Amino acid sequence: MMKRLMIAAFAATIGLVASACGGSSEKLYLFNWIYYIPEDVIEDFSKETGIQVIVDSYASNEEMYNKIVGGGDGYDIVVPSGDYVSIMIAEGLLEPIDTSRLANYGNLDPAAVARIGFDPGNRYSVPFMMAAAGVSVNRTKVSGYEHSWSVFDRSDLGGRMTMLDDMREVLGAALKSLGYSVNDPDPAHIEEARRVVERWKPNLVKFDAESFAKSFASGEFWVVQGYAENVFIEYPEARRAEVDFFFPKEGMPMYMDSFCVLRGAKNVERAYAFIDYMLRPDVAARVADYLMLPSPNVPARALMKVEPNYDFDDLARGEFKEDLGREALKLYNDAWRRIRVGN
Amino acid sequence: MSRPAARKRSSFSRSVFVGTIVFLSLPLLVLVLYSFNESKSGAWTGFSVKWYVKLFTDSPQLWRAFGNSAVVALASAFVATVIGTLGAVAVNWYRFRLRKYLRTLTFMPMILPEIIIGVSLLVFFSGIGLRLSLFTVFVAHVSFNLPFVFLLVLARLEEFDFSIIEAARDLGASDGQTLLRVILPISAPGIISGFLTAVTLSLEDFVITFFVTGPGATTLPLYVYSAIRFGVSPVINALSVVMILGTVLLTWSTRNFLKYIAAK
Numbered sequence: 001m002m003k004r005l006m007i008a009a010f011a012a013t014i015g016l017v018a019s020a021c022g023g024s025s026e027k028l029y030l031f032n033w034i035y036y037i038p039e040d041v042i043e044d045f046s047k048e049t050g051i052q053v054i055v056d057s058y059a060s061n062e063e064m065y066n067k068i069v070g071g072g073d074g075y076d077i078v079v080p081s082g083d084y085v086s087i088m089i090a091e092g093l094l095e096p097i098d099t100s101r102l103a104n105y106g107n108l109d110p111a112a113v114a115r116i117g118f119d120p121g122n123r124y125s126v127p128f129m130m131a132a133a134g135v136s137v138n139r140t141k142v143s144g145y146e147h148s149w150s151v152f153d154r155s156d157l158g159g160r161m162t163m164l165d166d167m168r169e170v171l172g173a174a175l176k177s178l179g180y181s182v183n184d185p186d187p188a189h190i191e192e193a194r195r196v197v198e199r200w201k202p203n204l205v206k207f208d209a210e211s212f213a214k215s216f217a218s219g220e221f222w223v224v225q226g227y228a229e230n231v232f233i234e235y236p237e238a239r240r241a242e243v244d245f246f247f248p249k250e251g252m253p254m255y256m257d258s259f260c261v262l263r264g265a266k267n268v269e270r271a272y273a274f275i276d277y278m279l280r281p282d283v284a285a286r287v288a289d290y291l292m293l294p295s296p297n298v299p300a301r302a303l304m305k306v307e308p309n310y311d312f313d314d315l316a317r318g319e320f321k322e323d324l325g326r327e328a329l330k331l332y333n334d335a336w337r338r339i340r341v342g343n
Numbered sequence: 344m345s346r347p348a349a350r351k352r353s354s355f356s357r358s359v360f361v362g363t364i365v366f367l368s369l370p371l372l373v374l375v376l377y378s379f380n381e382s383k384s385g386a387w388t389g390f391s392v393k394w395y396v397k398l399f400t401d402s403p404q405l406w407r408a409f410g411n412s413a414v415v416a417l418a419s420a421f422v423a424t425v426i427g428t429l430g431a432v433a434v435n436w437y438r439f440r441l442r443k444y445l446r447t448l449t450f451m452p453m454i455l456p457e458i459i460i461g462v463s464l465l466v467f468f469s470g471i472g473l474r475l476s477l478f479t480v481f482v483a484h485v486s487f488n489l490p491f492v493f494l495l496v497l498a499r500l501e502e503f504d505f506s507i508i509e510a511a512r513d514l515g516a517s518d519g520q521t522l523l524r525v526i527l528p529i530s531a532p533g534i535i536s537g538f539l540t541a542v543t544l545s546l547e548d549f550v551i552t553f554f555v556t557g558p559g560a561t562t563l564p565l566y567v568y569s570a571i572r573f574g575v576s577p578v579i580n581a582l583s584v585v586m587i588l589g590t591v592l593l594t595w596s597t598r599n600f601l602k603y604i605a606a607k
Contacts, residue, residue, distance in 0.1 A: 034570055035570070039401070043403070055404055056556075056560075060572075070554075071468060071469035071557075073474065074474055074475070074476070074558035234383075
């Protein structure tokens with residue numbers, strides 16, 4: 001009886017492994033942010049082209065970058081944010097992209113593309129989505145505030161406010177409030193920004209990038225810095241009007257996530273087909289609807305069925321986060337460490 | 344009938360125990376409850392099974408991750424069980440050089456922090472030029488499953504009387520016959536619990552898998568991890584409930600199976 005059980009187990013194992021490795025259809029390996037492209041959009045691409053898309057997901061640029069550098073090659077497409085696009089270009093991790101081969105490339109908003117500094121002329125990256133963190137205020141609890149970063153100076157809201165646990169976002173906010181660039185490399189300006197954050201800090205409950213939206217939705221926090229999608233996914237739909245989401249008038253750090261083809265990718269042709277598919281207005285509109293974000297794809301805007309959380313024009317005040325370079329990055333890290341550790 | 348003092352003490356320790364168990368189970372209860380919440384947000388808005396519908400009909404990536412987990416768990420547990428059992432038999436019955444050291448060395452992956460094993464495997468794989476894939480995940484899982492199987496089988500082997508083996512040899516059984524007809528049946532409970540432990544460990548491993556996973560090799564814990572970074576999706580809650588049920592069912596049937604084996 002034992003023997004038969006063993007044989008059965010062995011056969012089952014072999015069968016499972018074979019079924020997992022098998023399937024000789026055309027494949028494309030996509031390494032993407034989690035919940036960034038709805039699964040049915042990818043399924044439709046497979047139906048149209050017969051290309052099977054194998055998707056793995058990450059939750060931060062660092063996670064993606066470490067996997068690629070640490071031997072996780074074998075992906076065809078990755079979707080880094082701007083600063084990581086320039087880091088990966090500098091390290092020779094990306095394959096140049098010939099945008100003239102993408103029939104739908106012209107759909108992208110030229111104004112948005114022109115502002116890209118991380119890959120001027122888009123030689124290695126194709127813009128996918130852009131957005132920014134803003135400030136959400138609970139209207140039922142707070143009044144008499146300006147659409148400005150100065151809201152974090154209000155000590156009467158002490159213990160009711162949070163900012164993101166994100167160096168670039170918080171220091172970027174402080175730099176913008178002083179009228180500097182979010183990528184300012186000047187040590188004196190960074191020091192000034194640090195003092196601004198230290199001034200805000202006593203009024204904040206914490207720096208939090210993960211669970212602040214739940215507490216905001218439950219009414220515990222009244223003013224939070226964060227991404228609109230995170231806030232609205234938690235907030236009860238019927239009471240959305242209570243939330244005032246805005247981008248401060250001084251401006252804010254902004255990100256752009258782009259499709260990049262990895263150097264040594266095996267399926268470059270399929271990667272082009274996929275990127276071009278994602279640039280198609282109807283597809284871009286479905287993605288934007290799903291994320292409730294404005295689309296950088298101009299013809300897609302007319303096709304959207306869902307009202308985005310803010311207008312594309314609201315992003316005009318934003319500034320893309322660029323790679324800071326080694327020296328400036330160290331200054332930012334030091335400032336952030338002093339803020340977080342408090343010495 | 345008078346109640347002795349010992350009885351009272353035991354009722355105190357029992358209530359502490361019951362309290363702890365209830366406290367530990369409460370989060371699970373909340374999870375089960377919220378998997379039936381109609382709204383995506385933290386507030387309760389009404390009963391709904393729509394997250395279960397979405398889980399079973401509209402989550403291909405999640406199920407692919409689940410499939411990867413299942414394949415790796417069964418395959419690595421099977422291989423670890425075979426190697427671990429043979430190793431335990433060898434260490435328990437045969438005398439050879441460095442036997443003690445071999446035994447100690449086997450425990451290393453159990454004692455070392457997972458993160459060190461993960462990093463060392465990653466360095467090793469890239470050193471020998473092996474591309475990260477489901478295969479490297481499988482190899483990693485075999486390596487950390489091995490000591491558990493080894494230990495469980497060894498414990499079983501150490502329990503029983505060596506004279507049974509001698510009797511088998513006395514009656515003319517060859518080495519192979521002794522192994523198949525005597526040793527394996529006797530150590531079956533150890534082997535089976537070793538296998539099931541390995542399956543469980545493999546299914547839940549996050550840290551080591553995180554390092555050695557490659558394209559197309561996302562396992563369920565990795566998927567859930569990246570999913571919860573953007574707020575816990577109710578689909579994950581629904582999945583957790585399904586998995587809790589599955590685990591309970593598996594444990595229950597295993598217990599009965601072991602009882603059945605023991606009774607035989």
